[in-house]
Amino acid sequence: MPHAVPASSPLLELAIDLRRDDPRPLAVQLADALRHAATIGQLRGGDRLPSTRALARHLVVSRTVTAAAYEQLHAEGWIAGRRGSGTYVTTSPPGALVPGPDGGARVAGEAPGPSVVLTAGVPWAEGIDRAAWRRAWRAAADVAPDLKRHRAGVPAYREAVVEHLLRHRGLVLGGLTADNVLATGGTTAAVIELASAVLEPGDAIAVEEPGYQRAVGALKSIGVRVVPARVDHAGIVVDAIPEGVRGVYCSPAHQFPIGGRLPAERRIALVERARAEGWLIVEDDYDGELRYDVAPLPVLASMAPDVVVHLGTTSKIISPTLGVGWMLAPDRVAAAVVERRELTGTSPAPAGQRVLAEFARNGDLGRHLRRLRRELSQRRALVVEGLTAEGVEVFGDRAGAHVVLPLPDAEAEQRVVAAGAEHGLVLDGLRRHHCGPQQWFGLALGYAACSRDDLVRALPIVAALCRP
Numbered sequence: 001m002p003h004a005v006p007a008s009s010p011l012l013e014l015a016i017d018l019r020r021d022d023p024r025p026l027a028v029q030l031a032d033a034l035r036h037a038a039t040i041g042q043l044r045g046g047d048r049l050p051s052t053r054a055l056a057r058h059l060v061v062s063r064t065v066t067a068a069a070y071e072q073l074h075a076e077g078w079i080a081g082r083r084g085s086g087t088y089v090t091t092s093p094p095g096a097l098v099p100g101p102d103g104g105a106r107v108a109g110e111a112p113g114p115s116v117v118l119t120a121g122v123p124w125a126e127g128i129d130r131a132a133w134r135r136a137w138r139a140a141a142d143v144a145p146d147l148k149r150h151r152a153g154v155p156a157y158r159e160a161v162v163e164h165l166l167r168h169r170g171l172v173l174g175g176l177t178a179d180n181v182l183a184t185g186g187t188t189a190a191v192i193e194l195a196s197a198v199l200e201p202g203d204a205i206a207v208e209e210p211g212y213q214r215a216v217g218a219l220k221s222i223g224v225r226v227v228p229a230r231v232d233h234a235g236i237v238v239d240a241i242p243e244g245v246r247g248v249y250c251s252p253a254h255q256f257p258i259g260g261r262l263p264a265e266r267r268i269a270l271v272e273r274a275r276a277e278g279w280l281i282v283e284d285d286y287d288g289e290l291r292y293d294v295a296p297l298p299v300l301a302s303m304a305p306d307v308v309v310h311l312g313t314t315s316k317i318i319s320p321t322l323g324v325g326w327m328l329a330p331d332r333v334a335a336a337v338v339e340r341r342e343l344t345g346t347s348p349a350p351a352g353q354r355v356l357a358e359f360a361r362n363g364d365l366g367r368h369l370r371r372l373r374r375e376l377s378q379r380r381a382l383v384v385e386g387l388t389a390e391g392v393e394v395f396g397d398r399a400g401a402h403v404v405l406p407l408p409d410a411e412a413e414q415r416v417v418a419a420g421a422e423h424g425l426v427l428d429g430l431r432r433h434h435c436g437p438q439q440w441f442g443l444a445l446g447y448a449a450c451s452r453d454d455l456v457r458a459l460p461i462v463a464a465l466c467r468p
Contacts, residue, residue, distance in 0.1 A: 017033070026065045027072070028069075030059070030061075030069035034073060035073065038078055043089045046089065048086050049070075049079065049086065051086070053066075070087060115424050115426050116424060116450045116457070117450055118420075118425055118426060118427055118446050118455075119427070120256070120402035120444040120446040121286075121402070121446065122448055122449035123316050123318065123319055123449075124448040125319050126451065127368070127371060127372060127375055132364035135358070136355045136359040139361075140351065140354035143354055150350060151341045151347045152182050153181070154183065154354055155178075156353075156354070157353035157354065157357045158326075159178050159357075160356060163360065164360060165312075168289045168369060169312075170299065170302070171298065171299055171301065180331065181327070182326065183347075184324065184327050184348055185323060185325065185348045186313050186315055186323060187214075187215065187325055188214045188218045190311050190325055191215050191219060191249070192221070193340065193341075194282065195222055196222055196340060198280065198333055198337075199246055199247070201224070202224075203246040204226075204242070204245045204246060205246060205247045205248070205249055206227050206229040206242060206245045206247070206248045206249070207227070207228060207248075208231050208236050209228030209230060209434060210231070210257060210258065210430055210434045210439065210440055211231070212249075212256050212433075213433060213434075226435060231260070232260070233258065233395065234261070234262060235250070235261065235262035235263075235266065236252070238266050238270050238273060243277070245277075247281070247282055248280075248281050249284065250281065250283065251283075251286060252267060252283060253299070253399070254287055254288065254290075256284070256433075257404065257428075258404060259399070259400065259404055261397045271300070271304040271307065271308075274308075280309055280333070281304070281307055281309070282309050282311065283300045283310045285311060285312050286312070286313055287316045289369055290372065290376060290399055290400050290401065291373075291397075291399045292377035292380065292398045293397075293399075301328050306330055309329045309333055312325055312328075313326075314356055317368075318356075318368065322352035323349065324349075377398075379447045379455060382447075382455065382456070383445065383447050386456075387463050390460070391467055391468065392466045393405065401447060402444050404444055405445055405466050406442040407442040413443070416443065416466055419465050420461070420462070425461060425462065427445070428443060429444075430443070443462075
């Protein structure tokens with residue numbers, strides 16, 4: 001007769017029918033029943049099973065029966081014991097999607113293992129000096145609670161950003177001061193605020209293709225029309241920017257994701273078109289501090305403070321934990337953004353601003369950036385040398401935390417990403433960085449998120465998958 005496992009068991013609602021008139025031994029029937037339940041999805045990977053004693057009691061059979069069934073399933077790999085924790089189902093129906101370690105999905109039956117994250121845009125968080133990190137948080141907590149909102153940002157934070165841009169980004173202030181610096185909640189939040197303050201629904205913004213798709217999504221979410229602008233290995237192609245746009249969103253210091261650096265002649269042409277046609281240039285400087293060969297070119301805002309809005313973020317050089325960035329904008333633009341904040345009662349949270357200000361005040365930010373540049377430079381050399389030695393092409397400027405590995409077509413890209421997942425590698429195909437038809441094929445291979453040991457172990461696998 002069927003016996004239902006009680007609700008306290010992980011075998012929720014599962015009826016197990018053991019028949020004594022069946023010629024198969026009870027242990028075989030029980031193993032078959034549990035195996036079938038896992039195959040059709042009634043039991044899934046990670047479900048905890050009752051002890052052999054508890055299951056025997058509920059099924060009114062000998063513990064010998066349940067122990068033999070568990071032993072068989074363990075030998076087949078369907079279940080596994082964890083010391084001090086119990087027995088768990090280890091697999092799900094073949095082909096079923098189950099959560100992967102990176103938050104995505106994997107196909108059941110694949111060995112999950114620890115994932116090695118090799119995607120672009122992830123910081124080297126393990127390199128943060130934890131003592132300095134704790135010191136900054138403690139110092140930020142010692143500040144008296146605010147009595148009012150700082151719509152433009154905490155003054156100490158704005159001053160720290162100016163100092164940071166002067167020291168690490170070659171900013172020449174000219175007519176710009178700390179009054180032109182606004183705190184933001186990060187690049188995407190800044191894009192939404194900026195577009196809402198100075199654009200109208202239906203206005204067109206040219207965005208690099210391929211490019212940063214969160215900015216694309218942010219613009220589209222408020223009714224801004226996004227038009228693609230072609231890039232090549234040096235960055236945005238100025239002549240390819242359509243006429244009639246109200247602004248251009250680009251990453252001139254280190255094009256994301258292709259990795260080029262916009263040369264001086266294109267910068268001049270971009271500014272000339274902006275002035276002649278009434279654009280705003282939105283300069284996303286997401287990792288401009290991270291150059292390894294030469295000093296970074298000055299930010300566009302130094303060259304053309306009248307038409308450039310400069311965006312920066314702490315999420316790529318420190319950690320998304322802070323949740324802060326900055327906007328360096330012409331007077332009229334900064335005023336429009338602050339006015340919108342007053343009207344909507346919004347402003348970026350001050351906690352992360354105060355932590356960054358303290359991190360910078362003691363010199364810890366500068367020390368972290370020097371250590372970061374040294375580590376990522378070594379990792380980049382490791383990646384480039386390791387892959388090129390195996391015949392894999394690599395391109396991208398000597399900057400940032402990723403390189404690009406070209407592949408012949410979309411099918412090859414999908415195949416490599418899927419094969420990487422089977423080996424426990426989280427790879428970043430260029431498909432997701434396009435808002436229109438895919439033009440570039442390959443991987444944006446990040447080397448900051450994982451440990452150096454994991455990177456060394458992963459490179460031969462990546463080379464084997466990408467080798468022509």
